[in-house]
Amino acid sequence: MIRRQHVAADFFPEAEAMRAAYEEKVGSAYRQSVQWQYFCDPRMYTYLRTTPQQVFPLPLWRRFDRHLRQWCMEHAGLMPTGEPNLHLMVNGCTLGLHSDFQNGTLGFVYSLTRWQSRKFAGGETLLMRDGVPSYKKHHVHGEALYELVPAQFNQLLLFDDRIVHGTPTIQGSMDPLEARIALVGHLRAASPVVTGPLDEAAAREVVTGFHRALAEPLKLFRDVQGVMSFRLAVAAGGGVESVEVLTDNFVTAQSGYESDDEVAAARALVLDAAAKLRFPAAGGPSKLVAPVLLPLPELRPIEIAVAHAGRPALLREALKAQLKEVEALGFRIEPQGDDFAVREPLAGTIRIESHRIVASFDAPMWVPSQREHFQAALNEKLGMLARYAG
Known part of the structure; x- marks a missing residue:
């Protein structure tokens, strides 16, 4: 760990x-x-x-x-x-x-x-x-x-x-x-990553619910801050068989990394809730890696929409040609029909509609300034793409 x-x-x-x-x-x-x-x-x-x-x-x-x-x-x-x-x-x-x-x-x-x-x-x-x-x-x-x-x-x-x-x-x-x-x-932190037959989109929905359920009980631990990531071993039936902590930098400003009862209680609460998760049944056992940030950040998904006056087909081809430039910002993107599926750093999609470009992503386990920077950088890239065909 x-x-x-x-x-x-x-x-x-x-x-x-x-x-x-x-x-x-x-x-x-x-x-x-x-x-x-x-x-x-x-x-x-x-x-x-x-x-x-x-x-x-x-x-x-x-x-x-x-x-x-x-x-x-x-x-x-x-x-x-x-x-x-x-x-x-x-x-x-x-x-x-x-x-x-x-x-x-x-x-x-x-x-x-x-x-x-x-x-x-x-x-x-x-x-x-x-x-x-x-x-x-x-x-x-x-x-x-x-x-x-x-x-x-x-x-x-x-x-x-x-x-x-x-x-x-x-x-x-x-x-x-x-x-x-x-x-x-x-x-x-990234969106939950699944290895095995468990449906990733369904697994992400379960993890989103897990984050929302933590919001109220974690109010007792306002001074605890940091990220915990863990690997869940998920049985074919959907139950969690084990929880392995990978990163745990929960601290308080007062205690730092010294032993602290409040940190220990927050950690136990998160791990107990993770162990009780239920996922959809799948064709065999799976592994899932997921993060939690304390204090919990905004849990609203990221939605960015940029208007354009170009031809959608032309814009799709332009985006395909610029994937390397966009990926230099930390994205992993692949064409998926008329849409573009994003795998890293967050799961989501980029769609080019008749009059706008729409990007949708999971709510990230990031501090507010990191989320804001991500949104600003992507908004700038999509704005440049929209002007390309304007």
Whole structure:
């Protein structure tokens, strides 16, 4: 189970191939063609970043992306949000202390750094510890206040996105071959995912009802916040045989990750309700992964409608041609007749009607700012599509 942080060593079997692709791209200043963005806010950040496709061959990148998504759903019950950035940090680069509460549930850092043979100081992931330092303690400093996680080669680090974190300034070489190189991104709750014969749409309806039923009893635990994801083993008859917690970062602002009676009671309430769920009968046993966010967010489905004055058939063809651009925002979309079925990050559909484009999605287990950002980004994309045929 993942709580505050988790390290997965030897994460990807083809890590050496990814490192070789990186070295091939940056090894010669006269041949390298990577378009790096110099991301600099002097108060907070200084580093270079680019998209993974700039560095890794597309088949290799797709294998990594598939492995990352499958691993995260299997072990964390969460899904990467869009594509990660590839960070390059040489001498003088740094990430100041910050929190990513609005970006995801868990942050991740996948390292391709030759850590054991590095020629620089700094570069670890710094995670602040819970609690407020006591002025009564003498010389409270260093790792009494924070933890440093080395960026070992082929290591995936996950951590609670609410934790104040950063990367200490790199002090060493300017050579990109001797740099800290890592893929950085975020994980977030997704719509329920079913493996097995259980009907997924019917299962999502049961989980939606589960969320609504929790609303009243969870009012007793207003101070508890965080995400729990779990895997249910569902029998052919529809009963829940077991509940396996994958991620649990329920905390209160006062207790953090320390033991807390209110957190324990909220956790027990959620797990007890999950164990009592009943799903429709199916042709055999199934597995279902689902999340719960506390405090419970708005449970109303997302509905976006954008007017257009074009020909629906033309717009459908345009959307098919732009699927890669839309998927870069974190979507997984496939044509389904005249509609487009969305599988990630939320289950839903995009329909092109006679005079409007309509997108419908499950209510997400996201904090309000994450929902708002998702709606704004999709609304912008659909607006561009509508103007394309205007």
